[in-house]
Amino acid sequence: MSINLQALSAQLLVGLINGSFYALLSLGLAVIFGMLNIINFAHGAVYMMGAFAAYFLLNVAGIGYWPALILAPLAVGIFGMILERTMLKWISGLDHLYGLLLTFGLALIIQGVFQNYFGSSGLPYAIPDQLKGGVNLGFMFLPIYRGWVVIFSLVVCLATWFLIERTRLGAYLRAATENPTLVRAFGINVPRMITLTYGLGVGLAALAGVLSAPINQVRPLMGADLIIVVFAVVVIGGMGSIMGSIITGFALGIVEGLTKYFYPEASNTVVFVLMVLVLLVKPSGLTGRAA
Amino acid sequence: MRKSTIAATLLGSALSVVSMSIASAQDKVVKIGALSDQSGLYSDLAGAGSTLAAQMAAEDSGLMAKGWKIDVISGDHQNKPDIGANLARQWFDVDKVDVIVDVPNSGVALAVNNVVKEKNGVFLNSGAGTSDLTNAQCSPNTVHWTYDTYNLAYGTGTALTKAGGDSWFFLTADYAFGAALERDTTNAVKAAGGKVAGSVKHPLNSSDFSSFLLQAQSSKAKVIGLANAGGDTSNAIKQAHEFGITSGGQKMAALLLFITDVKAIGLDLAQGLNFTETFYWDANDDTRAFSKKFAARMKNGAPPSMVQAGVYSSLIHYLKALDSMGGNPHDGAKVVAKMKDMPTDDVLFGKGSIQPNGRKIHPAFLFEVKKPAESKAPWDFYKLVATIPADQAFTPLDKSTCPLLRK
Numbered sequence: 001m002s003i004n005l006q007a008l009s010a011q012l013l014v015g016l017i018n019g020s021f022y023a024l025l026s027l028g029l030a031v032i033f034g035m036l037n038i039i040n041f042a043h044g045a046v047y048m049m050g051a052f053a054a055y056f057l058l059n060v061a062g063i064g065y066w067p068a069l070i071l072a073p074l075a076v077g078i079f080g081m082i083l084e085r086t087m088l089k090w091i092s093g094l095d096h097l098y099g100l101l102l103t104f105g106l107a108l109i110i111q112g113v114f115q116n117y118f119g120s121s122g123l124p125y126a127i128p129d130q131l132k133g134g135v136n137l138g139f140m141f142l143p144i145y146r147g148w149v150v151i152f153s154l155v156v157c158l159a160t161w162f163l164i165e166r167t168r169l170g171a172y173l174r175a176a177t178e179n180p181t182l183v184r185a186f187g188i189n190v191p192r193m194i195t196l197t198y199g200l201g202v203g204l205a206a207l208a209g210v211l212s213a214p215i216n217q218v219r220p221l222m223g224a225d226l227i228i229v230v231f232a233v234v235v236i237g238g239m240g241s242i243m244g245s246i247i248t249g250f251a252l253g254i255v256e257g258l259t260k261y262f263y264p265e266a267s268n269t270v271v272f273v274l275m276v277l278v279l280l281v282k283p284s285g286l287t288g289r290a291a
Numbered sequence: 292m293r294k295s296t297i298a299a300t301l302l303g304s305a306l307s308v309v310s311m312s313i314a315s316a317q318d319k320v321v322k323i324g325a326l327s328d329q330s331g332l333y334s335d336l337a338g339a340g341s342t343l344a345a346q347m348a349a350e351d352s353g354l355m356a357k358g359w360k361i362d363v364i365s366g367d368h369q370n371k372p373d374i375g376a377n378l379a380r381q382w383f384d385v386d387k388v389d390v391i392v393d394v395p396n397s398g399v400a401l402a403v404n405n406v407v408k409e410k411n412g413v414f415l416n417s418g419a420g421t422s423d424l425t426n427a428q429c430s431p432n433t434v435h436w437t438y439d440t441y442n443l444a445y446g447t448g449t450a451l452t453k454a455g456g457d458s459w460f461f462l463t464a465d466y467a468f469g470a471a472l473e474r475d476t477t478n479a480v481k482a483a484g485g486k487v488a489g490s491v492k493h494p495l496n497s498s499d500f501s502s503f504l505l506q507a508q509s510s511k512a513k514v515i516g517l518a519n520a521g522g523d524t525s526n527a528i529k530q531a532h533e534f535g536i537t538s539g540g541q542k543m544a545a546l547l548l549f550i551t552d553v554k555a556i557g558l559d560l561a562q563g564l565n566f567t568e569t570f571y572w573d574a575n576d577d578t579r580a581f582s583k584k585f586a587a588r589m590k591n592g593a594p595p596s597m598v599q600a601g602v603y604s605s606l607i608h609y610l611k612a613l614d615s616m617g618g619n620p621h622d623g624a625k626v627v628a629k630m631k632d633m634p635t636d637d638v639l640f641g642k643g644s645i646q647p648n649g650r651k652i653h654p655a656f657l658f659e660v661k662k663p664a665e666s667k668a669p670w671d672f673y674k675l676v677a678t679i680p681a682d683q684a685f686t687p688l689d690k691s692t693c694p695l696l697r698k
Binding site for chain 2: 004006007010011014015017018115116117118119120121122123124126127133134140141143145146215216217219221222225226257260261264265267268
């Protein structure tokens with residue numbers, strides 16, 4: 001196959017777009033794992049709920065895309081915090097496996113309920129008028145909305161990284177995971193911080209859901225199809241590493257885009273092949289701390 | 292006392308022998324298994340609606356009033372051929388199922404086709420597209436009812452090529468159905484004087500088509516043929532709009548589009564698409580009356596898709612055949628032979644027939660999706676462009692490679 005430079009750069013850009021979804025989702029997972037030590041299998045389900053929330057805001061309340069960008073993650077984040085308070089809290093001291101099973105079960109229930117009411121083929125959600133159309137970059141036609149997704153998610157990712165790694169609040173959070181008892185002794189309400197953190201992680205997933213609603217069909221299984229790949233991204237990047245998950249998210253989107261160009265049939269599996277290779281060479285992930 | 296006991300026992304066993312021999316020959320019990328994708332990408336166009344269609348066929352056949360006992364069970368093959376084949380095997384061996392209906396997903400259908408033949412059951416396929424079911428893989432136990440890849444390819448491929456779309460690029464789902472559809476459409480396009488610029492295979496159930504669409508775009512082909520189905524088709528169409536493919540002058544051809552897909556894409560983006568189907572709920576008074584009854588029993592109020600209508604229609608004919616035989620012989624090949632002897636006639640597909648290779652023959656319709664302004668009611672989506680007569684809509688018998696024809 002002759003390599004067409006134009007086509008190749010187009011695939012790179014497309015990969016970057018998909019990478020922004022991987023990055024947003026794996027970032028949420030990393031935040032939750034890093035702070036709560038929970039492997040959140042319900043992440044795909046809350047991503048789907050974010051997209052559905054945007055759909056309902058538009059079709060029931062008449063609230064458009066821009067407010068939904070804030071309201072949907074907020075609503076789903078609150079739902080997440082209720083989950084944390086009523087269920088996840090009770091298994092916080094136990095083995096990872098319990099959290100994994102609980103959240104996996106929750107995901108199946110949530111997806112089942114949505115599927116029962118909305119079927120599987122999905123609901124349409126239009127691109128907001130301000131972001132319709134596209135620009136011709138010479139080597140490809142870039143839809144404005146996709147460009148917006150890349151920039152917006154990059155900003156959100158970096159802001160989250162800054163919040164956790166560079167602010168006082170972030171320092172409390174990191175300290176609370178290291179030694180909750182000691183942090184409590186300083187008069188900081190650790191359980192509340194944990195709840196808020198889970199809400200933040202879940203809200204990030206819901207935000208990714210809102211972003212993807214105009215691109216993909218809003219359907220109950222949209223998260224289930226994506227979550228496995230996102231877990232592979234997190235494993236490759238290193239569980240719990242904030243920057244690692246952001247970079248790996250974008251990088252793997254690009255790798256996948258290249259695979260779709262050179263050997264499309266393997267585009268579903270390439271991420272997992274990479275995961276196996278990374279686990280063999282560096283079991284804690286590319287940027288992970290050794291467990 | 293003793294004598295009478297012995298006599299009673301003898302009489303009893305004699306009776307049971309008699310009744311058993313009747314049972315093994317012919318009785319009035321039918322068990323229908325609706326095997327479908329109950330939760331994945333094809334569950335809206337088939338799934339629970341197909342089970343409902345089977346149930347309605349049992350009720351409308353009038354056989355239950357004549358003392359027949361008809362049961363409908365359903366199963367989920369999860370789009371996996373091994374799961375589908377195992378379930379079919381279990382249905383025949385343990386649950387004593389007589390007939391399997393629906394089975395969307397060509398990969399699963401081909402696997403089930405073999406099991407049904409081995410167990411001498413009946414397979415009335417409505418959901419799968421591959422034309423192999425009535426060609427190389429044909430079976431004396433199978434009737435392929437609703438549509439097939441030849442039928443779609445001939446309808447849409449020929450019409451678009453003749454209308455000026457003489458170069459094609461395919462986006463093909465990477466499994467049996469996609470391959471069959473691409474092959475049959477390629478033949479139709481070439482026969483109509485067009486050429487194929489290339490194709491790209493994508494994994495089943497993809498959410499992102501941008502890479503594939505860019506490849507199609509740079510091919511400069513006039514028509515981009517979507518050799519896929521369900522959620523894959525609707526995502527591809529939606530994203531093609533985003534990348535300016537349709538506004539750039541290339542035409543999208545959804546080779547298989549169901550009414551549920553049009554609903555999911557929305558008329559805004561779907562308008563103007565041409566595609567072939569063999570059933571539309573709003574075609575005439577009979578289909579409207581049936582669809583009204585059907586929608587009232589569907590959880591989301593949807594009218595029947597082409598696949599669900601096919602499940603109903605095929606079972607009506609099957610039960611008619613059983614009725615004319617005076618009972619169920621539980622011999623699949625025999626029942627299918629009877630079905631092929633009788634002309635078909637039902638409210639949804641009208642008059643038709645079944646060819647010796649198992650292909651059900653009826654007219655097909657070339658539709659166009661309405662503009663949003665033209666749609667007057669929910670689910671009012673299609674405009675009829677052309678009717679393809681029954682004798683042209685499917686593979687001509689002399690071109691069928693079915694071994695059954697070479698007897």
